[in-house]
Amino acid sequence: MSGPIRLVPDEGGSERTMQLRTLPLKRRRPAPPPEPDPAERLGLSEDPLDELAERLHDICADAVHPYEIAAFLxxxxxxxxxxALLYGRPDAFTVAEELFEKVERRYPGPSSEFANPWRADPWRCVVRGLVFALPGLGYLLGANLFATTRMRFGLPSxxxxxxxxxxxxxxxxxxxxxxxYRWLGRLRRREAAVCLAVGAPIGALLAxxxxxxxxxxxxxxWFAAGQSCYLGAATALLVLGRERFLLLALAPASVGAGVVLAVDVPEPVRTVVLLASVALAVGLAVRELLVAARGGERDGVELRLPIRQEVPHLLFGLACGALTLIAGLGETIHQAVHAASHVVHAHPGPARPAAEARATPTGPAMIALTLSLGLAEWLLFRYRxxxxxxxxxxxxxxxxxxxxxxxxxxxxFIYLTTVAALDAAATVLWxxxxxxxxxxxxxxxxxxxSLWLALLLNAFGFSWSTALICLAAAVAESVGLLTGADPIVxxxxxxxxxxxxxxxxxxxxxxxTTQHR
Incomplete structure (x- = not known):
């Protein structure tokens, strides 16, 4: 039945209480024409897009690009x-572009109702900066362990x-x-704790x-082994958000380093202080991992995270470490390579003495960069x-x-200014x-x-590009350094x-805009 129909009750007798029939064909008096619309009297045609623009006014007014409206449509x-059928436009993108032009921009701006998800606690960033920098004081306590009177490969043995x-x-x-952090992002705290409990000892053993x-x-x-254990424990505590516990673990080494600067401390006492900090860090990490592993609930859903996604972060960590060590030990390695070339080629020029080779800004460079990481983290949140x-x-x-x-x-600019100030202060105090x-x-x-920009891009998911850029710089500097090039250049x-x-x-x-949605 393709024509208009209607129901006609009680027609044709009692045996047919209802039937379908077509509309009557008789002529009717034509209805008076409707009152013309004012827009038609002015020669304007009503655009069906106007009704859509009115209905989506808030969305269109807040958009900063037509693609946002197209995505909503x-x-x-x-x-x-x-x-094409409803609005006479070839596609949805054309509809979005015209809506973007029709509706005046009305950005909401910051308001009390807007909850910024990137608020950072400045005091927490200060604590994290301290726990990044304070381990450097352990080198003051363990300096005698490196046999500074003997040299190997141009460095203290x-x-x-x-x-x-x-x-x-x-x-x-x-x-x-x-x-x-990927496990924590999926609300799997128990799996994150198991990952740290298994991975941290493996990392310490490999190092x-x-x-x-x-x-x-x-x-x-033994000092290298203790440092490796500490770094594994510190990683677990930082990921679980227990920076204050790590600050507590670093208290013995920090106090001991201050005493060493004032008076001479016997070697056994220094070793005991270092072991106390390592033992505290490992003990607190084990405690927190056990609490997290027991407190997590299983939801019964099997979830696997591909391990290949950690490869760029592994390379990035190696590149950052290499670039930082070159900044601290580059001059010493350069002098060692230069002295070795004099010996091999019997060059008549004088070689620099070992005492001069040891006068390098290794400590200030490490302290300045590690201490600035707290500010770097706060600036990442601030940028977002x-x-x-x-x-x-x-x-x-x-x-x-x-x-x-x-x-x-x-x-x-803020980060680089702070790094310059910290580097100058560390150089004076070291x-x-x-x-x-x-x-x-x-x-x-x-x-x-470079490191701050790389961290920022990592936060937005550009892990492979940042890893390869930093790794290329680290490899180039390492090769140049081993061939005798000037480390500063x-x-x-x-x-x-x-x-x-x-x-x-x-x-x-x-x-x-799509990166910040």
Missing amino acids: ESDGLSDEQA GMLALSVATLVSWGFNQALAHRA SAAAYVIGGPLGAL AMAVAALRTSHTSGQFTRRTGGILLGCL PGAPSLGVPQLGAMLLLGG LQLIGCGTAALVLTATAGPALGR
């Missing part, structure tokens, strides 16, 4: 066929083994922490084995919070890109450290800027190139 089920163990720990724990393979004095190897605010207050996508670019440069020159300061700032070129590439990557990538 598609999620609401508007297809290209419906756009045992220092190379400790450096290799540090690299292995940084790379492994970076990947371990990322995997544990200790690497130090043993390199070799050195027995005291230095300000980017979200810019997303809500920008009229166009171009305006948003300009605002986020300014926020990026502002955060980077016993026997040489004064910091302009080239050294420039190299340090380029390193700090290498850092200026390597870290400078990495900083430029990371900035060129971060600007366009983080200037897209």
